[in-house]
Amino acid sequence: MNKKQSLLNNLFSLLKGERIKLFVGLILAIICSALSFVPYLAIYKIIYEYSQSGFNFSFIIYWAIISIASVILKSLLLSIASLCTHLSAFNTMHKLRIKVIRYMSKLNLGFFNDNSQGEIKTALFDDIGRLENFIGHNLIELAQSFVVPIILFVILLIIQPIMAICILIPAVLGIFIPMKIMKGYPELTTEFANTISSVNTSVNEMVSGMQVLKMYHLSAKHFKKYTNSLSLYTTCLKKMAHKSCAPIAVTVVILDSAILFTLPVGGFLYINEMLSLGNYLLFILLSMCFFSAFFNLINIRMGIMELKSGLTHVQKILNLEPISEGTIVLPKKESYSVSFDNVSFSYSDTSVLKDVNLNIPAGSFTAFVGASGAGKTTAAQLIGRYFDVNQGEIKINDVNIKDLTTNSLMDTTAFVFQDIFIMDDTIFENIAMGSNADSSKVIEAAKGAMIHDFIMSLPKGYKTRLGDSEGIKLSGGQKQRIAIARAILKDSPIVIFDEATSFSDIENEHKIQLALANLLKGKTTIMIAHRLHTIVNADNIVVFNEGKIAQQGTHDDLVNSNGIYSTMWNAYIHSSEKEAV
Structure with a gap:
């Protein structure tokens, strides 16, 4: 037309x-x-x-x-x-x-x-x-x-x-x-x-x-x-x-x-x-x-x-202009690095990221932290080309993501959000998400996500319907484990989380942590963190402030630096102690 x-x-x-x-x-x-x-x-x-x-x-x-x-x-x-x-x-x-x-x-x-x-x-x-x-x-x-x-x-x-x-x-x-x-x-x-x-x-x-x-x-x-x-x-x-x-x-x-x-x-x-x-x-x-x-x-x-x-x-x-598509296809089974080279991005006239430079090694665990509006979520979304950068480049293994085919970029990255999408369909289809995976692979993914036992406790097992019309209702933690099972089944080399445990109780949080351990083996992991205790073992913690990287390093280094992260950590510990009381 x-x-x-x-x-x-x-x-x-x-x-x-x-x-x-x-x-x-x-x-x-x-x-x-x-x-x-x-x-x-x-x-x-x-x-x-x-x-x-x-x-x-x-x-x-x-x-x-x-x-x-x-x-x-x-x-x-x-x-x-x-x-x-x-x-x-x-x-x-x-x-x-x-x-x-x-x-x-x-x-x-x-x-x-x-x-x-x-x-x-x-x-x-x-x-x-x-x-x-x-x-x-x-x-x-x-x-x-x-x-x-x-x-x-x-x-x-x-x-x-x-x-x-x-x-x-x-x-x-x-x-x-x-x-x-x-x-x-x-x-x-x-x-x-x-x-x-x-x-x-x-x-x-x-x-x-x-x-x-x-x-x-x-x-x-x-x-x-x-x-x-x-x-x-x-x-x-x-x-x-x-x-x-x-x-x-x-x-x-x-x-x-x-x-x-x-x-x-x-x-x-x-x-x-x-x-x-x-x-x-x-x-x-x-x-x-x-x-x-x-x-x-x-x-x-x-x-x-x-x-x-x-x-x-x-x-x-x-x-609207469709997303430009490259021609390069990356093999899915490899482990990949991610890099930001002088990346800047704005929503309309509002600047969100300014001259961001960051290297995320293959197979590493990197956490993005910062106040609301600091730019951490936007930075993660740019990797999946939710938006295209206004300036600079984002690369996967030194290949500009704009040069990848859309299918290759989608195969290479997996996102697990706070707000989990549940289809009005069976648990099996909610995990498979339209893929050609057979039942053994779906079950294996569910076991890895620590949700298999719960599914088998249901009268219809994997044929149980979910959704608002006539399906059963899941808790926030159960939905998150369904999402993790999807990501395990997708088996992408780069996994991006938006605080997978933010809405979970203690029992579900423990199961989610075990599920993440199964998912993240050998993966390049980026987590947008709100509960700081979930990222103390991260290889690198990147602190965003007003669209720029203010600090980065390990948890111990940042706590001892008396910077933004140290202030955030002390406030988080104080808040956790008050909740415990």
Whole structure:
């Protein structure tokens, strides 16, 4: 897709493979629109026949049967047309969602830090979901609103040009005037799309914090981000309703009063013998039904505006630069060193790391410590290319990580975070994580993570489901050991932890430490540490302060140096003693 063009302009390129179904649906919709005039034609025939020859029962039955048949056929064809367009719509939505998801997989992992679950959910489901209304409904209505009326207008123009032009006047007034007074609605659709994203984000946060809200007897109205986003959402809806009322009202009034144009003009032409009685009657009937197809044009236009504003969010994702990929592939089984060479990094205008130089030998255990916001987590994330450095290089075994293929970098590094991701699936699949590992390897990894005995204590063992819908609930320490089992199974030479024991009780912490001992044999290990007693045996402790490396060395050396680490250690020991008391 050309990024310089909007998704709306490229809609038919997205419909590739669905165009036949869509074309069939539109043709059937046009036939349905033509069939909707048959009952009016029947009324015209019956009245005209009565005015010429009097009451004819068989003639009435004949046209009544035709009318009923046309209504039945119209309903059948409209159902098939709707089926075709909806199949096309849902398939297109599916393809676009897959396209966006695959594209997101090519972005820096930091994209998922910068964009909340609510924002991503809005783009993937709400914004793309608008395609269903446009393709499934609006395109049919557009076809019905233009094709048949245009053909019918040409026929009327041949019968009586003056009356044809007269019948066209309400269409012009009833369509173009309302569209003209809809100024400002496109901006509202953009605002509406933004408010939906804000509501989804705040709802996700509120649900995540529901336990805390309940603990303090707080209701949803006390969650300010939710109430504020909901208020903006309802305010925007009211503004959209207010903005659309006048155009829709003008359309309804003008088109419904179309007979006021044709009745006097037709009467004048009839009196002056410029229009036959039959054709006069025909124009009167058509003025009552000719404009029915136009009623949806305002709604269609508003729907297109909403679709365009929604897909703008999707386009923003597709306009992001994907992560650059090199060509070098590192053998997975080797042990690797990691080095930072004059690395600097900023979030927007906020500097996070400044001229960081660091060598992490292969097979060593290195700890990153520092105050919140010091840059330690960002430094670790840069190794996995969550973001790309603004200056300098990060190397694995003297190879710039930008020169590695994405798959090679992912195979070389394994991350274990504080916030453990658990799939709504079996324990087996949560450890295997989509790999082709057989059951023996998964069990071996679980044993290494000290979680096998717990799994076997469950009635269904490794087939036990986890997750929020119907699975069992795990403690923080059990989730962390599941994550360690994943890392053991992945067997990457570089392992990066974000304090794997931070949410564990004493028993789980002991088991996690044993699991780590199994995982880290021969690995290059980097741990972002909060509990300082977990890193006293580290080969090197790197102290970050305001984006720079303030100190580095062994625990004993740093404690005796009377620097930042010594202050942190003394504060940590004092805090631990108070907790013990």
